Amino acid sequence: MTNISITAKDRVFVLTGAGISAESGLPTFRASDGLWAGHRVEEVCTPEAWKRNPALVWEFYSKRRADGAKAEPNPAHLALAELEARLGERFFLCTQNVDDLHERAGSVRLVHMHGELARARCERECGRPPVEDYAIYRRLDEVGRCVCGGRMRPHIVFFGEIPLEMDRIQQEIASATLMVVVGTSGSVYPAANFVHWARQHGARTVYVGPEPPLNASAFTYVVEGKAGEALPGLFQVE
Numbered sequence: 001m002t003n004i005s006i007t008a009k010d011r012v013f014v015l016t017g018a019g020i021s022a023e024s025g026l027p028t029f030r031a032s033d034g035l036w037a038g039h040r041v042e043e044v045c046t047p048e049a050w051k052r053n054p055a056l057v058w059e060f061y062s063k064r065r066a067d068g069a070k071a072e073p074n075p076a077h078l079a080l081a082e083l084e085a086r087l088g089e090r091f092f093l094c095t096q097n098v099d100d101l102h103e104r105a106g107s108v109r110l111v112h113m114h115g116e117l118a119r120a121r122c123e124r125e126c127g128r129p130p131v132e133d134y135a136i137y138r139r140l141d142e143v144g145r146c147v148c149g150g151r152m153r154p155h156i157v158f159f160g161e162i163p164l165e166m167d168r169i170q171q172e173i174a175s176a177t178l179m180v181v182v183g184t185s186g187s188v189y190p191a192a193n194f195v196h197w198a199r200q201h202g203a204r205t206v207y208v209g210p211e212p213p214l215n216a217s218a219f220t221y222v223v224e225g226k227a228g229e230a231l232p233g234l235f236q237v238e
């Protein structure tokens with residue numbers, strides 16, 4: 001079995017994708033012919049979709065909220081939270097996932113670059129921050145409005161929008177000596193470029209997942225396996 005050693009000098013940057021939540025029962029996105037839970041992303045996950053049919057967008061994300069609430073963190077989420085407990089501020093987690101399984105496993109130093117299911121924000125980008133929102137909406141007229149009058153939308157980065165927290169992510173990558181990427185197909189940018197940025201700074205790079213990602217050749221090691229089986233015990237902290 002592969003072992004990745006982590007010394008006192010290492011700083012670890014972890015990027016996760018939908019694959020890490022697959023063993024918790026949440027469907028990945030490319031696994032099913034480019035459909036996410038039965039939908040084409042253009043129908044539910046773009047600014048145009050929101051303009052055309054906000055009811056369908058909220059129906060989709062309401063369903064994702066309901067599924068997310070039923071799911072539990074799996075051994076892969078737990079292994080990353082344990083690694084953070086040992087490394088403290090030398091650990092940083094960036095997830096592309098919008099579920100909250102990492103925080104429920106105990107991760108703290110994390111950002112959701114593609115947003116969070118459990119929040120909503122004003123569609124007008126009026127400057128008011130996102131608010132907590134776990135509601136399951138059945139009809140559009142149940143969805144609240146911002147004080148500015150704009151309709152509340154999911155706090156999700158739609159395809160074509162700019163990911164969140166990019167400054168912090170770039171800083172953390174620049175100081176990392178080890179990058180670990182888990183369960184992401186390497187097809188969504190800019191996340192698919194993180195491995196290249198890490199290498200430019202001289203970091204070791206490791207991919208964990210059942211099949212090589214599109215950007216596999218950029219990794220120092222590819223550990224083939226399911227995240228929940230491969231991650232626990234993968235790291236040897238010295």
Ligand SMILES: NC(=O)c1ccc[n+]([C@@H]2O[C@H](COP(=O)([O-])OP(=O)(O)OC[C@H]3O[C@@H](n4cnc5c(N)ncnc54)[C@H](O)[C@@H]3O)[C@@H](O)[C@H]2O)c1
Nearest residue numbers: 017018019028029030096097098099183184185209226227
């Ligand atoms: N749970 C979620 O929050 C969720 C779910 C689906 C899609 N999305 C969104 O859709 C986009 C899809 O991009 P993506 O690259 O994250 O996912 P993706 O669906 O494109 O790719 C999933 C990857 O996970 C791998 N995988 C499947 N089972 C695995 C397992 N048990 N362990 C490890 N890896 C496994 C697959 O080989 C594949 O490479 C993301 O930006 C994300 O925001 C989020």
Ligand SMILES: [Zn+2]
Nearest residue numbers: 122126146148
């Ligand atoms: Zn507003």
